[in-house]
Amino acid sequence: MPTIQVESQVSLAALLSGVEQLNTTDLEHFANKVLAIRAKRRAPSLPQREGELLQQINQGLPPEQQQRFDELTARQRAELLTPNEHSELLQLIEQIESMDVKRMQALAELAQLRNLPVRPLMNQLGIQPPVYTLRVSAYYVASWV
Numbered sequence: 001m002p003t004i005q006v007e008s009q010v011s012l013a014a015l016l017s018g019v020e021q022l023n024t025t026d027l028e029h030f031a032n033k034v035l036a037i038r039a040k041r042r043a044p045s046l047p048q049r050e051g052e053l054l055q056q057i058n059q060g061l062p063p064e065q066q067q068r069f070d071e072l073t074a075r076q077r078a079e080l081l082t083p084n085e086h087s088e089l090l091q092l093i094e095q096i097e098s099m100d101v102k103r104m105q106a107l108a109e110l111a112q113l114r115n116l117p118v119r120p121l122m123n124q125l126g127i128q129p130p131v132y133t134l135r136v137s138a139y140y141v142a143s144w145v
Helices: 012-020 024-042 048-058 063-077 083-114 118-125 131-143
Strands: none
Touching: 024 048, 024 063, 024 118, 048 083, 063 083, 083 118
């Protein structure tokens, strides 16, 4: 994992400058951690089940898999993807979609526990709908048909 050199007391501007240096994969990982911290601060004494659901909601692909996904999508866009890489990409897409399903199930359960509709809960937690997954899947499947 890359490191960023920061002072012990750092301004918000300096912190953001350091964050700008992260590659996309590490930025996503960092953003997920920040969202988890924010959710914890908003409700520091969550019941155990709500905490478990929030962890599941904020879980993303491991950085290595996200990096491989990014590499494969770049190769696909450049029309350099081999049949084996295409299979690997489809497997990663299935994994992402499976994670999205589990994330939505956790969101639905958390919404039910909090007696809220899912969309307002997502707004409260600062969660954007994962629109990219469906578009990515349709794009890659259609491009190889």
